[in-house]
Each structure stands twice: as C-alpha cells, then as structure tokens.
Amino acid sequence: MEYSLDPIEVKNVIDAKINGAEFDQDQFLFYHLNRNHFNVKQEITTLTHYMGNRFRDNRGYLWEEAARYKNWFHTPKSNYFGSLVGMTPYSRKFLRADNETGIGGEFEMIIRQDGKRIDALTHEGYQETYNFGRTxxxxxxKLLDVDPHGPNPDYAIRINTGRVVITDRRIQGSSQIRRTIRN
Structure with a gap:
C-alpha cells in the first residue's frame, strides 16, 4: 500500500510511535523504507572545513562530521577496526539537523574517500539514510532507524546522490607538514 509522504503525516506517525500511541505499523515501515525521500540529494557538492569537526556546504549549512567509531553501519568491517587505529577510513559520516521539513530528524551524508556519496546504487549495505531519530x-x-532496519533492510529510493568535494584544511595542513619533514 502507498501512503502519503507529506512530512506532517510522517511526523504524526513518528510521534505516535515515540509516545506509545496507536499507529499503523505498515505505514511506519513504508516511511522507513522511503525515508531517503527526505534526505539531501545532489544539491550538496562541497564541504569546506569550518572549525573543529564542522564543515560548511555550498548552500551555507553547517554539517558535523561524526567520529569514526559512529560510522559502524556504513563501513566494511575489515576497514572499520583499522580506521579506528589510523588506517584511512572507507568513508566519512556527516550529519545536519533537519530544521526544514518539519519532521525534525537528521540529514546524513556518507562520503567515500573518492568523494562519491554512498547511495543504494553504490552500495546499499552501507548507504546513507535520512534519520527519523537524531543520532x-x-x-x-535505535527505535526509529536502527531496529526497523533489521527486518526491512532495503530502501525504495534508488537515486545517484552524486559527489562531494571535501576541503579539509586540517588534513591538508598535516600532509603539508609531513611533506616538509620528509624533505
């Protein structure tokens, strides 16, 4: 069955689930499978280091880069543990509160080292998702995003989310320092 993806209706079902009120479980699962309808698409093309773990995108919004250990679901396990001890991570996770749609969740971008965002076309198992519950x-x-993913691992949204160029002065500066020390 198809349900409306109107953010007000989505928010009502999410609020009912959070508050233990009556809601249509099939409708919630439909929203879960279609939650990337609300995530940012190809409009984000650049992230520039701002300060700390914050980056500004090409539209002027601030994103927070999550710590590597919080990228468990979006990284091959062979790389995950290595990235915690200095190995180059498979991907980087960026989050921004959704203060636009009325749902109140969180936008998420998972960006591989080559700049490609991980979507269902790239690798559905590690793809980025819109989060109904902020991380x-x-x-x-866990209630709104992680637990429902177990029995419903597939997503209905299968689009190319594009590439993002990350300008990170911290990394560039440290590589410049390494080049200077080696020479």
Missing amino acids: SDTSLH
Whole structure:
C-alpha cells in the first residue's frame, strides 16, 4: 500500500510511535523504507572545513562530521577496526539537523574517500539514510532507524546522490607538514 509522504503525516506517525500511541505499523515501515525521500540529494557538492569537526556546504549549512567509531553501519568491517587505529577510513559520516521539513530528524551524508556519496546504487549495505531519530539521541535513533532496519533492510529510493568535494584544511595542513619533514 502507498501512503502519503507529506512530512506532517510522517511526523504524526513518528510521534505516535515515540509516545506509545496507536499507529499503523505498515505505514511506519513504508516511511522507513522511503525515508531517503527526505534526505539531501545532489544539491550538496562541497564541504569546506569550518572549525573543529564542522564543515560548511555550498548552500551555507553547517554539517558535523561524526567520529569514526559512529560510522559502524556504513563501513566494511575489515576497514572499520583499522580506521579506528589510523588506517584511512572507507568513508566519512556527516550529519545536519533537519530544521526544514518539519519532521525534525537528521540529514546524513556518507562520503567515500573518492568523494562519491554512498547511495543504494553504490552500495546499499552501507548507504546513507535520512534519520527519523537524531543520532545524538541513541535510544530514539535505535527505535526509529536502527531496529526497523533489521527486518526491512532495503530502501525504495534508488537515486545517484552524486559527489562531494571535501576541503579539509586540517588534513591538508598535516600532509603539508609531513611533506616538509620528509624533505
């Protein structure tokens, strides 16, 4: 069955689930499978280091880069553990609160080292997703995004989310320092 993807209706179902009120489980699962309808698409093309772990995109919004250990679901396990001890990570995770749609969730971009965003066309198993529960609220994120993913691992949105050029002065500066020390 198809349900409306109107953000107000989505928010009502999510709020009912959070508050233990009655809701249509099939409708919630439909929203879960279609949640990337709300995620940013190809409009984000650049991220420029701003300060700390924050980056500004080409539209002027600030994104927070998540710590490597918080990228478990978006990284091959063979790389995940190595990235925690200095190996180049398979991907980087960037998050931004959704203060636009009315749902109140979180936009997410998972960007490989070559700049390609990981979408269902790239590698569905590691793809980025819109989060109904912000990752800073672990229990809410688990309830709304992680737990429903187990029985419903596929997503209905299969689009190319594009590439993002990341300008990270911290990394460029450290590689410049390494080149200077080696010479």
